[in-house]
Amino acid sequence: MTPDDEHVPLSYGERTAWTYAVVIPAGTLAYLAVVVPRVLTQPVAEVAWAGPMLWSMGLTIVASILGAIVLAVVVRDHEGRLDVRDTQIERTGDRVAFIWTAAGAVVVLPLAMLEVDWFWIGSSVFVLAAIGSTCGAVVQIRAHRGTFVG
Amino acid sequence: MGRTTRVTNTVRTLRFTHGEMTQADLAARIGVTRQTVIAIEQGRYSPSLEMAFQIARVFGVPLDDVFQYPDDEDA
Numbered sequence: 547m548t549p550d551d552e553h554v555p556l557s558y559g560e561r562t563a564w565t566y567a568v569v570i571p572a573g574t575l576a577y578l579a580v581v582v583p584r585v586l587t588q589p590v591a592e593v594a595w596a597g598p599m600l601w602s603m604g605l606t607i608v609a610s611i612l613g614a615i616v617l618a619v620v621v622r623d624h625e626g627r628l629d630v631r632d633t634q635i636e637r638t639g640d641r642v643a644f645i646w647t648a649a650g651a652v653v654v655l656p657l658a659m660l661e662v663d664w665f666w667i668g669s670s671v672f673v674l675a676a677i678g679s680t681c682g683a684v685v686q687i688r689a690h691r692g693t694f695v696g
Numbered sequence: 697m698g699r700t701t702r703v704t705n706t707v708r709t710l711r712f713t714h715g716e717m718t719q720a721d722l723a724a725r726i727g728v729t730r731q732t733v734i735a736i737e738q739g740r741y742s743p744s745l746e747m748a749f750q751i752a753r754v755f756g757v758p759l760d761d762v763f764q765y766p767d768d769e770d771a
Contacts, residue, residue: 550719557731629728631741690731693740695701 555621556690559632563639563686565613566679573606574676581669590663599672635689639682646678701742704764708737710755726750 556564580598628636650671657667711717719733726733726747735741736751743751752759 554731554734557729560731629732630744630747631728631732631735693701694735695742 556617557629557632559628559636560687560690561614561617561621563635563683563690565610565617567683567687569606569609569613570676570679570683573602573609574673574680576605577602577672581665585665590665593665595665595668599668602672631694635686635694638689638694639686641682642685643675643678643682646681647675650674650678701739702765703742704739704766705736705762706764707733707751707762710757710762714755722751722754725754 577598581593581595584593584595653670653674654667657670707722711719711722719737720730723730723733727750728747732741732743736743748759748763752762755762
């Protein structure tokens, strides 16, 4: 059995949270870096945003998988399961993410009623969901590293 | 997290008095990760009632020999 003074790796749950906290904002910023210059230089109705958004989503998923693999190698731990504490922390983070996603729905409804361009509707949902997922990941990291009462 | 736990425990002491059981050994016996055992020992995580009973059973002691909840005047 592992002695107590031996290296304590990040748990699988914490590694996942760190990965999300990095790749989700990076993917969202990459999307914004592509579409914002287009919005500034051409009519919004002509801005091609669906492709960059899909690419951002796809690359974020790939980066999450690669990040999880790299972190597992770096921290020298290949445990791939969540225990009861990890699961409780994950649910707490999911609740935070859900609040932002719900806020996204509240924002999108009036935008749709006002018949604004689809770009604003799609981008609002995308960015708010990304903010929520990032906040959820940060909450999880804080819970893993600090006190978690549940 | 903003809230902190008032639950204290003697898990670390009990491990040493039970054959210097390692954190990893205790973790394996109650079905959690070593990180969770460390969080419990450091008072950073309050386990569920069921896990608390499992820990007490590993050491063969009553629950309140493992976990304590101080009275208000002790807090």
